[in-house]
Amino acid sequence: MGMQITLTVNGESVTREAEPNTLLVTFIRETLRLTGTHVGCDTSQCGACTVHVDGRAVKSCGMLAAQAQGKSVTTIEGLAAADGTLHPMQAAFRTCHGLQCGFCTPGMVMSAVDLVQHHGCSNEQQVREALEGNICRCTGYHNIVKAVQLGAAGMKA
Amino acid sequence: MNARQGFIGSSVERREDGRFLTGKGQYTDDITLPGQTYAYFLRSPYAHARIKSLSTTEAAKAPGVLGIFTGEHFKAVGGLPCGWLINSLDGSPMKEPKHPVLADGKVRYVGDRVAMVVAETLDQAKAAAELIEVDYDELPAVVNTAKAAGASAPGQSVHDEAPDNRCYHWGIGDKDGTEAAFAQAAHITTLTFRNNRLVPNAMEPRAANAYYDTNADNYTLYVSNQNPHVERLLMCAFVLGIPEHKLRVVAPDVGGGFGSKIYLYGEETAMVFASKQIKRPIKWTCDRSEAFLSDAHGRDHVSTAKLALDKDGNFLALRADTTANIGAYLSTFASCVPTILHATLLAGQYKTPKIWCEVTAVFTNTAPVDAYRGAGRPEATYLLERIVETAAHELGVNPAELRRRNFITTFPYATPVGLTYDTGDYDATMRRAIELADVAGFAARKAASAAKGLKRGLGYSAYIEACGIAPSSVAGALGARAGLFEAGEVRVHPTGKVTIFTGSHSHGQGHETTFAQVVADKLGIPMDDIVIEHGDTGKVLFGMGTYGSRSLAVGGTAIVKAVDKIIAKGKKIAAHLLEAADTDIVFEGGEFKVAGTDKKVPFAAVSLTAYVPHNFPHDKLEPGLNENAFYDPSNFTYPAGTYICEVEIDPATGHTRIDRMTACDDFGNVINPMIVEGQVHGGLAQGIGQALLEHGVYDDETGQLLTGSYMDYAMPRADDLPSFTVETAKGTPCTHNPLGVKGCGEAGAIGSPPAVINAICDALGVKDVPMPATPYTVWKAANAAAR
Numbered sequence: 006m007g008m009q010i011t012l013t014v015n016g017e018s019v020t021r022e023a024e025p026n027t028l029l030v031t032f033i034r035e036t037l038r039l040t041g042t043h044v045g046c047d048t049s050q051c052g053a054c055t056v057h058v059d060g061r062a063v064k065s066c067g068m069l070a071a072q073a074q075g076k077s078v079t080t081i082e083g084l085a086a087a088d089g090t091l092h093p094m095q096a097a098f099r100t101c102h103g104l105q106c107g108f109c110t111p112g113m114v115m116s117a118v119d120l121v122q123h124h125g126c127s128n129e130q131q132v133r134e135a136l137e138g139n140i141c142r143c144t145g146y147h148n149i150v151k152a153v154q155l156g157a158a159g160m161k162a
Numbered sequence: 163m164n165a166r167q168g169f170i171g172s173s174v175e176r177r178e179d180g181r182f183l184t185g186k187g188q189y190t191d192d193i194t195l196p197g198q199t200y201a202y203f204l205r206s207p208y209a210h211a212r213i214k215s216l217s218t219t220e221a222a223k224a225p226g227v228l229g230i231f232t233g234e235h236f237k238a239v240g241g242l243p244c245g246w247l248i249n250s251l252d253g254s255p256m257k258e259p260k261h262p263v264l265a266d267g268k269v270r271y272v273g274d275r276v277a278m279v280v281a282e283t284l285d286q287a288k289a290a291a292e293l294i295e296v297d298y299d300e301l302p303a304v305v306n307t308a309k310a311a312g313a314s315a316p317g318q319s320v321h322d323e324a325p326d327n328r329c330y331h332w333g334i335g336d337k338d339g340t341e342a343a344f345a346q347a348a349h350i351t352t353l354t355f356r357n358n359r360l361v362p363n364a365m366e367p368r369a370a371n372a373y374y375d376t377n378a379d380n381y382t383l384y385v386s387n388q389n390p391h392v393e394r395l396l397m398c399a400f401v402l403g404i405p406e407h408k409l410r411v412v413a414p415d416v417g418g419g420f421g422s423k424i425y426l427y428g429e430e431t432a433m434v435f436a437s438k439q440i441k442r443p444i445k446w447t448c449d450r451s452e453a454f455l456s457d458a459h460g461r462d463h464v465s466t467a468k469l470a471l472d473k474d475g476n477f478l479a480l481r482a483d484t485t486a487n488i489g490a491y492l493s494t495f496a497s498c499v500p501t502i503l504h505a506t507l508l509a510g511q512y513k514t515p516k517i518w519c520e521v522t523a524v525f526t527n528t529a530p531v532d533a534y535r536g537a538g539r540p541e542a543t544y545l546l547e548r549i550v551e552t553a554a555h556e557l558g559v560n561p562a563e564l565r566r567r568n569f570i571t572t573f574p575y576a577t578p579v580g581l582t583y584d585t586g587d588y589d590a591t592m593r594r595a596i597e598l599a600d601v602a603g604f605a606a607r608k609a610a611s612a613a614k615g616l617k618r619g620l621g622y623s624a625y626i627e628a629c630g631i632a633p634s635s636v637a638g639a640l641g642a643r644a645g646l647f648e649a650g651e652v653r654v655h656p657t658g659k660v661t662i663f664t665g666s667h668s669h670g671q672g673h674e675t676t677f678a679q680v681v682a683d684k685l686g687i688p689m690d691d692i693v694i695e696h697g698d699t700g701k702v703l704f705g706m707g708t709y710g711s712r713s714l715a716v717g718g719t720a721i722v723k724a725v726d727k728i729i730a731k732g733k734k735i736a737a738h739l740l741e742a743a744d745t746d747i748v749f750e751g752g753e754f755k756v757a758g759t760d761k762k763v764p765f766a767a768v769s770l771t772a773y774v775p776h777n778f779p780h781d782k783l784e785p786g787l788n789e790n791a792f793y794d795p796s797n798f799t800y801p802a803g804t805y806i807c808e809v810e811i812d813p814a815t816g817h818t819r820i821d822r823m824t825a826c827d828d829f830g831n832v833i834n835p836m837i838v839e840g841q842v843h844g845g846l847a848q849g850i851g852q853a854l855l856e857h858g859v860y861d862d863e864t865g866q867l868l869t870g871s872y873m874d875y876a877m878p879r880a881d882d883l884p885s886f887t888v889e890t891a892k893g894t895p896c897t898h899n900p901l902g903v904k905g906c907g908e909a910g911a912i913g914s915p916p917a918v919i920n921a922i923c924d925a926l927g928v929k930d931v932p933m934p935a936t937p938y939t940v941w942k943a944a945n946a947a948a949r
Binding site for chain 1: 175176178179180181182183184185186187188189191192194363364365366367415416417418420447449450451669670671672836837839840843844845846847848871872873877878879880881883885886910
């Protein structure tokens, strides 16, 4: 039995039907067809599905769509400015070569924005510990850590 | 307007990043087709069992079910082929039992494909699969690599065709000469160790979407794959019998591969087969748990190595005996990994005069094992660099000095195990690595650690790899059943814009940037005027794909050769326009010029002339400006370097912290240093992961995979790793390709594991610590050593 869910996604109000057991990530990918949010595991470990819910990073595989009722969700598609200017964190990932295959990247960027906004991570060790919930297999994290530090500086500027 | 030159050697930002950073990448699971249906695979819960009966009657009646497929559907078609024939020492060919698309009467590993359900939704397919009734007759599982050979009772081996579970028993080198050299040795160092099984874990799980067009009578397969043309060739010619021109394979954005997406798997094969019956597109995306069970794994060798030295520390001979676990079936390139890609690298950087290596490959009731980043070369490097470092400690010689004493210094150099190194300077990379790692300051750091009750150690690894995997003629003589060239096409449009089609595939390596840098420099046009197309058999003429760090050295060279043909034709057109002789035309800075004059015509004017051939040498040339090239290298390329790891261990907890990881690599010429360094970083993380964290573990009795999720399999995370010190040496350019490049994709994963373990052994003063060196393992070693 479907239920009506109304929420704000990337600044626009949307109302769609979903099953009570539909995960938020499934709702985002399959119902809203916002495929920038990825699924990399089935145990809420990899962080590829990280989005912002009311401004805080959430692994969208660990939350039901129904729980997002009335909330504001930002996905990777909604992070850049309306004119296409990249968010400072997105730009920093490009500058620092903080991505290779790109699959973990949306979740990594969404986590990075949150950790700068809410945890003030700036030194290398803090960034490494804060990124523990996002797995990347390509970069060895070296350039991701640099990107997060550069992005943090950009966000403060 | 002339374009800026000098893209080659410049850290140009990646062109592919824009789409990945904004969520616009198109991975296979992102593609949903009109009328989409979904597949779910019922997998074996047992490691080894006969299927007594299998009933789909109830499942077929379940809501939304469109079709159920089992081994019965695939009896008449071929098995998934193995691309490399290995002959045993006695001359007999390897045992090559059929690798069925779906299990045929027997399951051979936990996760083996038993049935495929196609339904309107994934939930319906899963629900229906639960209604499939399978009656299994369980058999004893063969699991342990070292014990698999000869372990089965009659009728209970993994395959009836291999009653002793041996696939082949192969050897290379000079057995008698090696024995004679050992008889003369002043010192012999012996080590027995395991190269741990790894699960590749590309972050994008495997996925496919198969579609049959009833009107056109052709198929389209979207698949997360590293080599779509090979996928098509194998599926069409060896398994399903579909005419090759009737199947288009598209590998769109692919979220990492590391070898695991080279292979033809049963899942997409079953889906292509079923798509003609279902007459609607079928999508399947692997769960991570399913990926752990069903992706081809890597490594899993058990080896004994012996190194013979004379009284001065000169290597006299190396003997290696390896048992390689190839899992339940021969995956696409499984057979060549422990042999051609492993044993031929056992000379390493050293002039060891005699080498003998024997390899026994065993079937077990585990997931197939095939190439994973480095593929045989990490196993060879681990064997060699562990035993060299151990010998140095036993002899009381500085490990760097022992290596230097034995380095190959003259090139070309023919090794005793079949390769000819074209160029290298091993002492240069080692000296530079020693500087970068501040080895001179190690003693002080060790003392400082000791003052805190911590143990500090330093370990070296001087690796070499053979990349490119070619030439075809040599590979063919060694058993390869495929060509190993690469293809490229350069399509110059009338306005001078260029589309490059490459048979290489990019799944993180940045080809769209690197290849455009090469072409922009060659043609003297802006990078923005060039687009790189890859991963689609409907667009690209042919391709062997991406593996073995070959994309630039082989695929890039094919493009360069095609560009050269464009320039050669362009010169003839320009000569006509400028009323000069062909031989007087030079091409530089994007312009065709009459040498020694100011007469010139820009590239775009020549391309326009080629397509609007009003004033054109029709008597000598065809119109148009489109060229392709197939490049088959004359040799492998040989990247090499030295890695130095420095660890600090807390003996109370066994925790190992990597304090410094230094890599100095000779990759020959480098096109984009930023991308190359990124490749090394990623390889280092996977190598450190192997050394400290990762281990694919099956229960020895039941054959259940104990490390089947990210809760159990320790993936390296950001806080497990240090920042790396990576430097690409000025280097020795490859002598046999025009770019002088060698390949950089696998080096990090090849060079780093022995450096880490050597450092741990140094810290603890022990001979060996098994991989992965988890805290418990290290704690045991530390405390045994303390007693």
